Amino acid sequence: MPGTATKTLLNESTTVVLTPGYEGANIGTIIGFKHVNYLVEKAVIEHFRRSGLPVGRLYEENGLGFDITYIDSRLQTALVVDDEASIEVKPVTQDGASELSFKVVITVERDGAPKKAVTSKVRAVLRYDENDTRMLRRLPVPAGLEPFVTAAIGGAEPGAAVPALGEPLVSGGSTDSDPVLDQLLAGENAYGWKFRIPYPFVHFFDRLQMSGYLRLMEEAKHRFVDARGISIRKLLAETNWIPAVTHSQVTLLDEALLEEDLYVVYTVDNIFKNLLYTSRLDCYVVRDGKLVQTATGSITHAYGVVENGREGRLVTFDDRVLRAFNNETEPGA
Structure with a gap:
């Protein structure tokens, strides 16, 4: 049976406020698509943390490396360097799936009102590190995450x-x-x-x-x-x-x-x-x-x-x- 943290990861949405990286502002103050996708990735990682499964700890304790394997982002309005972007991550993993799936929406403020800026679809896996030289010990895979672990x-x-x-x-x-x-x-x-x-x-x-x-x-x-x-x-x-x-x-x-x-x-x-x-x-x-x-x-x-x-x-x-x-x-x- 899935543990509490896994149930949260797979069923509950999270929202985080993030600001774009200044490095990404290579079009005046507009953020390029690469750094928009970085924000999406960061929000999914934060979703893991808030669910009680920080991706760093998953590797350190369980030998599981978090990898995004698919990202599909549509930009509806430009993000700029001063934006405080509200990013919602909604789990949408189907029963029997071997990848974790999420829908991500980035909202920014424009003219005093919220405006949807980006919609993304993301899939991720937990890649098992089989190298015994650098992983001297591994705890068992957290309950419920087994289907999403790959060699x-x-x-x-x-x-x-x-x-x-x-x-x-x-x-x-x-x-x-x-x-x-x-x-x-x-x-x-x-x-x-x-x-x-x-x-x-x-x-x-x-x-x-x-x-x-x-x-x-x-x-x-x-x-x-x-x-x-x-x-x-x-x-x-x-x-x-x-x-x-x-x-x-x-x-x-x-x-x-x-x-x-x-x-x-x-x-x-x-x-x-x-x-x-x-x-x-x-x-x-x-x-x-x-x-x-x-x-x-x-x-x-x-x-x-x-x-x-x-x-x-x-x-x-x-x-x-x-x-x-x-x-x-x-x-x-």
């Missing part, structure tokens, strides 16, 4: 065979010239790079965590537009346009480990009415000569103009931007 995240089947690998990169190093990338990008409207996973991107000693993938998703956008001749700095200097995210989603499919080479592919999927475009993020490692996909995600972007730090409006794509998104050359080029 490994995901379990993707190996995919296509790939060419022989070259020399490994140094930690944190990257390249966009690689035979495996050539195979992944063939025939696609995409940009990709190889990235050696460094220590700052991992947690529980060795695996890439959700926040690391969110950082890669943000970097993928920057690398893509730079490679297509419309870098973020260039459009800011020439038109004061800045990318704006309305929706992001990431799913972990397998574990990617410290100092593995990660292949990151950013593919343009659709363009809507010259106002929004969706892209897909896919990440792979190579094991035993075959691709293993570790994560997939999607992101919806617009372009906006921000004035006075927080006053934003969307703009329609011009021909130059559309050509870049479609990988078309300029007329006469």
Whole structure:
């Protein structure tokens, strides 16, 4: 039978007030999508704490590492650095599920009234640390949490065979010239790079965590537009346009480990009415000569103009931007 803390975790909603990280205010005072998702993650972690199951203690005492495996966030209004965001976490885990599920709503004050800013869906697991060298003792899994404990995240089947690998990169190093990338990008409207996973991107000693993938998703956008001749700095200097995210989603499919080479592919999927475009993020490692996909995600972007730090409006794509998104050359080029 579930213990009292587990019953609370699975059945009772919590609300916490949090402020965004100042690091995330890279659009005037507006918080970027990555740090919006960080707030969602923090609120779920606080939900565990208030339920009597702090995630730190779960690892220290039970050898269970809290991992978000899925996050899907829709941004309805911008968060800014001075916001005191009210964040409700509602448990929605179904009977028989192997992942913990939550709905998260972020509300902020606008013009003296509450306004829904973000809605998110989150799934999480408790990853068992089997390493007896660093976990010298483990208490039993708290009653009722057993279904959500896993020996490994995901379990993707190996995919296509790939060419022989070259020399490994140094930690944190990257390249966009690689035979495996050539195979992944063939025939696609995409940009990709190889990235050696460094220590700052991992947690529980060795695996890439959700926040690391969110950082890669943000970097993928920057690398893509730079490679297509419309870098973020260039459009800011020439038109004061800045990318704006309305929706992001990431799913972990397998574990990617410290100092593995990660292949990151950013593919343009659709363009809507010259106002929004969706892209897909896919990440792979190579094991035993075959691709293993570790994560997939999607992101919806617009372009906006921000004035006075927080006053934003969307703009329609011009021909130059559309050509870049479609990988078309300029007329006469």
